Amino acid sequence: MTSAWLLQSHYHQQFIQYKINTLHEKNEIKQQYLESITSQTNQQLQMLAQKVSELQAQSNRLNSLGERIIDKSNLPKAEFELENTEEQVTEETPVTETEDTSAYLAIDHPELSPLVNQVSMLEQQYKNNENLFQQLEITFNNLHLIDELFISGRPVPYKGSWISSSFGTRTDPFTGRLRRHKGVDIAGYTGMPIMATAAGVVTISEARSGYGYLVEINHGSGFMTRYAHASDIVVSVGDVVEKGQQVAVMGTTGRSTGPHVHYEVLKNGQQIDPNYYIQRISS
Numbered sequence: 001m002t003s004a005w006l007l008q009s010h011y012h013q014q015f016i017q018y019k020i021n022t023l024h025e026k027n028e029i030k031q032q033y034l035e036s037i038t039s040q041t042n043q044q045l046q047m048l049a050q051k052v053s054e055l056q057a058q059s060n061r062l063n064s065l066g067e068r069i070i071d072k073s074n075l076p077k078a079e080f081e082l083e084n085t086e087e088q089v090t091e092e093t094p095v096t097e098t099e100d101t102s103a104y105l106a107i108d109h110p111e112l113s114p115l116v117n118q119v120s121m122l123e124q125q126y127k128n129n130e131n132l133f134q135q136l137e138i139t140f141n142n143l144h145l146i147d148e149l150f151i152s153g154r155p156v157p158y159k160g161s162w163i164s165s166s167f168g169t170r171t172d173p174f175t176g177r178l179r180r181h182k183g184v185d186i187a188g189y190t191g192m193p194i195m196a197t198a199a200g201v202v203t204i205s206e207a208r209s210g211y212g213y214l215v216e217i218n219h220g221s222g223f224m225t226r227y228a229h230a231s232d233i234v235v236s237v238g239d240v241v242e243k244g245q246q247v248a249v250m251g252t253t254g255r256s257t258g259p260h261v262h263y264e265v266l267k268n269g270q271q272i273d274p275n276y277y278i279q280r281i282s283s
Contacts, residue, residue, distance in 0.1 A: 051119050058126040148199035148243045149219055151277045154186060155197050155227055155263050156250065161188040164260055167273040173257050182271040183226070183264035184278065190259040192250040194227050197263075197277065202239045202247070211262065212254025215247045222269075228262035229254050 154161065165185035172179040196217055203224070204216035211228040215235060218224050231251020241247060252259045265274040 048116065048119055051123065055119070055122055055126060058123075062126065062129055149221075150243075151198040151219060151223060151225065151265065152280050153197055154278055155194050155225075155261055156186055156188055156192050160192065161186050163187075163278075167271075167275060174255065183228075183262050184274045185260045185262055187258065187260040188250050190231060190251055192259070193246045194230060194248040194250055194261050196241045196243060196245050196247050197225055198223075199243045200225075200241060202235045202237050202241060205233050205235055205237050205239075207253070210255045212256060213248065213251070214254075217241060217247070222267055224266040226262075226264040226266070228264075229256045229260060231259075 163184060164187040165181060167184050168181060169178055170181045171177070194215075198217075198219045200217040200219040202215060203218045204214055204226075206214065208214045208228075211226075213228070213230040213233050215227045215230065215233055216224055217226075227248055229250075229252055230248035231253060232249040233247070234249070235241060235247045248261075250259050250261055256262075263274050263278075264271050265277050266272070
């Protein structure tokens with residue numbers, strides 16, 4: 001009986017020790033698993049935080065693009081305000097794993113799934129908006145360029161100026177004989193600014209016989225404009241001028257009877273009636 005009791009006691013202690021060891025092993029496995037989950041979760045949170053920072057940078061770029069488009073288009077600012085999509089993101093919303101998002105989507109935690117979905121949707125939305133804004137900016141740049149090259153309006157301010165001689169045959173003020181007038185004379189006062197009627201490159205900036213101080217601008221597509229009888233010139237040959245930029249000062253140099261600008265429009269080297277271009281509205 002004593003031997004049996006000792007044997008039973010020995011195995012009972014071994015069994016208890018076995019259960020204790022097993023419990024320790026399970027606790028260690030749980031601890032390792034928890035540490036692994038915590039590490040993975042922290043990594044994913046760091047990646048999400050980095051992605052949110054990148055999205056903020058994208059948002060700033062989009063705002064800058066929007067401001068440039070507003071300046072060029074004169075459209076209401078509200079038309080380009082960035083807003084989140086009205087469609088609510090749910091857990092069932094599919095997430096497209098792109099090259100940028102696959103890294104932090106590789107770890108799957110149900111608790112973070114809604115946040116991952118929202119970040120992915122925002123990323124795609126910002127990319128779509130950025131592409132749209134870039135296309136809009138290119139379009140407005142092209143429209144602005146077309147408008148700049150569109151010859152229109154008077155080369156001097158309307159207030160204080162008037163057309164004193166039209167294009168075509170007229171009586172020469174010096175000889176009294178009929179003579180072809182190859183431009184339009186717009187009278188004003190000495191010192192009135194003379195402005196380019198379209199963007200282009202200055203090809204002449206000097207005194208010419210009969211013209212006095214003359215500025216000629218090449219606008220491309222075979223079109224040029226000339227501004228004559230100036231008292232002073234403020235541009236040089238090779239300068240790129242914008243539409244409405246001052247190129248000279250009104251005077252009465254050359255073959256002139258008073259302060260005015262002799263304005264010519266040339267197409268393929270031939271003077272044409274500038275009156276059409278003076279009257280037409282900017283594009």
